[in-house]
Amino acid sequence: MASSNLDVRAALLEIADNDIPLPLDDHNMVWTTVFKNRILRTKFSQTQFWVVDALDECSNRNLSTLGQMLSKIDIEIPLRIFFTGRPGGQIERMFSQQNAPILEIRTGSQGSLSDIASYVRWRWMPSEEPAVTEHLLAEVLRKSNGxxxxxxLILDRLEDAYSLEDMQDIIQQVPSEMDDFYMRIIKSVAASQNAELAKCWPTFADT
Known part of the structure; x- marks a missing residue:
């Protein structure tokens, strides 16, 4: 929004110029200071679009807070919000409690798998053994669970493999659940030569 609207840029610069405190761990303060009191008071000449990805990964508590925040946005503001996420009880309850008009589009698991298949084939390296390659592709799709x-992430790992056998081992060893996958990545970083450097990242991010 700031890149296309001078008033939004000015509102954000005001925060910096006046040294207005903005604790990033307090989402209520961020919402009030940045959005409610500044960005959403800006006059927009065209419709604005927000994209909120992976809404299903938001905790129930934060999801409820997000719903309350968004429901208080003035309906006269030309704003459209696009959410993505897997359907679930808490998400559906949040939307049912809001009075804003909602258009729901469900792709279904088959639609997601079709998109993932196209993406995997686009990134997959050519092979002299098409039958084995097709088997590996099918395994990636099966374990992705949509x-x-x-x-x-698994394709990033497969790009470092030297053979189809290595690829097969990687696919079999990597957990299909994202939490387990993340934990495996963290453990591999901790055991690598870059472990100490990785510990510095949060420090730099907080400064």
Whole structure:
């Protein structure tokens, strides 16, 4: 929004110029200071679009807070919000409690798998053994459970493999659940030569 609207940029610069405190761990303060009191008071000449990805990964408590925040946005503001996420009880309850008009589009698991298959084939390296390759592709799709991120991460790992056998081992060893996958990545970083460097990242991010 700031890149296309001078008033939004000015509102954000005001926060910096006046040294207005903005604790990033307090989402209520961030919402009030940045959005409610500044960005959403800006006059927009065209419709604005927000994209909120992976809404299903938000905790129930934060999901409820998010719903309350968004429900208080003035309906006269030309704003459209696009959410993505797997359907679930808490998400559906949040939307049912809001009075804003909602258009729901369900792709279904088959639609997601079709998109993932296209993406995997686009990134997959050519092979002299098409039958084995097709088997590996099928395994990636099966273990992805329709999760695009899982497929993307496993392809990153497969790019470092030297043979189809290595690829098969990687696919078999990597957990299909994202939490287990993340834990495996963390453990591999902790055991690598870059472990000490990785510990510095949060420090730099907080400064």
């Amino acid at each position: 999760i695009f991120l899982w497929a993307s």
